[in-house]
Amino acid sequence: MTSHQREDAPLASGGPDDAVELDRTIREAKSILIGTHLNPDGDALGCALAMSLYLDSINKENEVVCHHAPPKNLEFLPGAERIHQEPQRAGHDLAIMLDLESLDRLGSVAPYFESAPHLVLIDHHIPHHAPGDLRIVDTKAPATAVILTRLLLEMGATLTPEMATNLLTGIVTDTGSFRYRNTTPEAMHLAARLLEEGGNLNLISEEVYRSRPMAGMRLMGVMLSNLKTACDDRLAWSVLHYDDFAKCGATEEDTEEFVNELLTISTVQIASLLRESKPGKVRVSLRSRGKFDVAQVAREFNGGGHINAAGCSFESTPEEAEALLVEGMKACLASS
Numbered sequence: 001m002t003s004h005q006r007e008d009a010p011l012a013s014g015g016p017d018d019a020v021e022l023d024r025t026i027r028e029a030k031s032i033l034i035g036t037h038l039n040p041d042g043d044a045l046g047c048a049l050a051m052s053l054y055l056d057s058i059n060k061e062n063e064v065v066c067h068h069a070p071p072k073n074l075e076f077l078p079g080a081e082r083i084h085q086e087p088q089r090a091g092h093d094l095a096i097m098l099d100l101e102s103l104d105r106l107g108s109v110a111p112y113f114e115s116a117p118h119l120v121l122i123d124h125h126i127p128h129h130a131p132g133d134l135r136i137v138d139t140k141a142p143a144t145a146v147i148l149t150r151l152l153l154e155m156g157a158t159l160t161p162e163m164a165t166n167l168l169t170g171i172v173t174d175t176g177s178f179r180y181r182n183t184t185p186e187a188m189h190l191a192a193r194l195l196e197e198g199g200n201l202n203l204i205s206e207e208v209y210r211s212r213p214m215a216g217m218r219l220m221g222v223m224l225s226n227l228k229t230a231c232d233d234r235l236a237w238s239v240l241h242y243d244d245f246a247k248c249g250a251t252e253e254d255t256e257e258f259v260n261e262l263l264t265i266s267t268v269q270i271a272s273l274l275r276e277s278k279p280g281k282v283r284v285s286l287r288s289r290g291k292f293d294v295a296q297v298a299r300e301f302n303g304g305g306h307i308n309a310a311g312c313s314f315e316s317t318p319e320e321a322e323a324l325l326v327e328g329m330k331a332c333l334a335s336s
């Protein structure tokens with residue numbers, strides 16, 4: 001599809017040699033475009049902003065683009081105001097994409113990365129496309145922020161409190177505050193290091209986890225009252241209809257963490273939330289415990305993700321999507 005995909009460099013896993021290579025690539029560049037995935041999360045934005053602040057610190061011209069503006073609960077991230085939905089300048093000679101493995105997931109800003117003379121990719125997702133001249137992919141890292149913190153330290157970067165807060169946000173959010181089984185000793189060591197460098201964990205806790213809008217809480221009430229279960233309560237799902245959002249004054253952004261609540265039910269192994277984002281369009285989030293691979297369920301419907309967290313969407317009514325999805329969830333439960 002792109003020239004980058006034909007010229008792809010071998011995959012590197014983010015060791016000391018890769019830090020040397022990244023350092024060299026950055027220093028040779030004059031102007032750098034930084035990007036991350038659409039519907040950006042704490043890891044995506046934390047990494048993009050930490051990279052931007054680092055480049056500032058070595059006087060390297062740079063800017064950050066993302067298809068979507070930051071969600072409200074991530075607007076506190078130091079430097080968040082520098083994120084634009086379109087590049088403000090032209091002629092970047094290096095593009096760095098963080099926390100995503102395909103150009104598609106860049107959304108509207110993809111062409112700027114596709115056409116960049118040099119492309120660096122730093123990510124922790126399973127690489128299917130993963131374009132780039134330098135591709136640093138460590139699928140064992142729980143967050144791209146773990147890889148980026150490791151690389152920056154290896155490069156001898158001075159981490160400011162602002163950079164540390166961004167990186168710590170990535171680690172905290174992608175590990176579910178160190179509750180998910182992807183959490184590694186390295187993630188905790190680096191998180192401790194980021195605290196030492198002035199990362200503001202209290203700010204992250206307040207802004208990310210204790211700032212739910214009232215409308216969002218009302219919508220969660222609707223989700224819980226619509227809860228359905230099957231297979232001895234090992235499957236749980238709920239549907240939010242288009243008019244539920246309006247009735248509560250809530251938006252889709254408010255549902256960010258909802259599906260995780262369903263998986264806190266002791267019997268539930270696989271949970272999903274269906275959201276009618278607009279009439280005829282249904283977005284689905286899937287979560288699971290342990291060996292149950294919901295990425296496989298999502299792929300059946302042209303979605304994707306990780307083994308325990310995935311998503312897909314349907315062009316249909318919520319009822320049609322629900323029927324298909326529940327069959328997929330049942331098959332997943334039975335086959336694992």
Ligand SMILES: [Mn+2]
Nearest residue numbers: 043099143144
């Ligand atoms: Mn991530």
